[in-house]
Amino acid sequence: MKSAAANIQAVQHIRRMRGGTQPHLMRASDGNYYIVKFQNNPQYLRVLANEFLATRLAALLSLPVPEVEIIEVSDSLIESSPGLQFEIGGISVRCAAGLHVGVRHVADPWNDCVFDYLPESTFDKVMNRQAFAGILAFDKWTGNTDGRQAVFTKHGRGYHVTFIDQGYCFNAAEWNFPDLPLHGAYYKGHVYEDIAGWDSFEPVLSRIEAMEYADLWRCAAPIPLDWFEHDGEGLFQLIEALHERRSSVRTFITAFRDSSRNPFPRWTAVHGAVPQGRRSIKEEEAAPELALGGVGEIGKS
Ligand SMILES: Nc1ncnc2c1ncn2[C@@H]1O[C@H](COP(=O)(O)OP(=O)(O)OP(=O)(O)O)[C@@H](O)[C@H]1O
Numbered sequence: 001m002k003s004a005a006a007n008i009q010a011v012q013h014i015r016r017m018r019g020g021t022q023p024h025l026m027r028a029s030d031g032n033y034y035i036v037k038f039q040n041n042p043q044y045l046r047v048l049a050n051e052f053l054a055t056r057l058a059a060l061l062s063l064p065v066p067e068v069e070i071i072e073v074s075d076s077l078i079e080s081s082p083g084l085q086f087e088i089g090g091i092s093v094r095c096a097a098g099l100h101v102g103v104r105h106v107a108d109p110w111n112d113c114v115f116d117y118l119p120e121s122t123f124d125k126v127m128n129r130q131a132f133a134g135i136l137a138f139d140k141w142t143g144n145t146d147g148r149q150a151v152f153t154k155h156g157r158g159y160h161v162t163f164i165d166q167g168y169c170f171n172a173a174e175w176n177f178p179d180l181p182l183h184g185a186y187y188k189g190h191v192y193e194d195i196a197g198w199d200s201f202e203p204v205l206s207r208i209e210a211m212e213y214a215d216l217w218r219c220a221a222p223i224p225l226d227w228f229e230h231d232g233e234g235l236f237q238l239i240e241a242l243h244e245r246r247s248s249v250r251t252f253i254t255a256f257r258d259s260s261r262n263p264f265p266r267w268t269a270v271h272g273a274v275p276q277g278r279r280s281i282k283e284e285e286a287a288p289e290l291a292l293g294g295v296g297e298i299g300k301s
């Protein structure tokens with residue numbers, strides 16, 4: 001594995017953002033603005049690797065995610081920017097120089113509003129709201145152990161959703177997959193109300209299932225080794241696991257669907273077109289224990 005190089009350099013510190021990693025908004029040499037998460041952030045180091053890899057995988061699936069880059073912050077910029085620091089337990093710690101992850105700001109940070117939350121009554125104005133189903137398939141695949149996070153920007157009379165913060169994909173620094181049914185779900189249920197069957201997850205679900213091993217490595221290859229403690233074996237295992245898990249995404253979605261949260265009220269037997277007492281072929285392949293009638297509510301497919 002060759003060592004990584006930055007695609008861009010940070011040229012100006014703008015301000016600190018909210019969030020557990022205490023990211024900073026910075027202007028970069030390409031003229032764009034980036035939310036920069038630093039290697040010595042107060043959360044954990046691998047958030048950088050996770051953000052980079054998961055965002056690139058999501059982009060490959062055509063999900064609405066920001067651009068992600070390796071961004072270099074120089075010693076001189078750190079020295080001349082007193083705001084480039086973290087607050088940890090009441091103590092100020094300077095951000096380190098070096099290679100960090102930059103997530104492109106989804107709008108013009110000087111003139112546009114970015115909303116972390118939208119009221120439910122406004123949700124039908126979100127033009128690309130069907131992407132919530134696709135990102136759920138993605139979060140199940142990548143084992144996101146956090147709730148799904150999104151930001152909304154105004155577009156004409158409507159809004160556009162972009163999915164941010166992939167730091168807890170692959171279970172944060174653990175790089176394993178607990179796969180609890182409610183993991184990766186958005187905190188509000190209305191975003192899933194229109195999901196009526198497997199078709200709602202397309203084309204993302206099929207693209208995940210067809211993702212090539214080489215594509216996974218193409219997304220992972222540029223990650224700086226420092227972002228995962230040079231644990232090449234760990235990265236190899238992670239890519240192997242992701243490749244293996246492609247065929248289990250339907251099982252994970254089924255577990256969420258059948259959870260006490262009952263997230264998909266419109267997903268009925270009629271929509272699934274499943275003969276009574278039988279699940280679809282795809283479902284039987286995805287969850288053979290359900291097809292055998294062991295667990296679950298058979299009529300609900
Ligand atoms: N690409 C982006 N464009 C515009 N704003 C962003 C972008 N990414 C993040 N933000 C803003 O910065 C905030 C913090 O980002 P993010 O959630 O990724 O950081 P975090 O440290 O991982 O947060 P936490 O772990 O507390 O959820 C977001 O709530 C959002 O308001």
Ligand SMILES: [Mg+2]
Pocket residue numbers: 019020149165
């Ligand atoms: Mg966050």
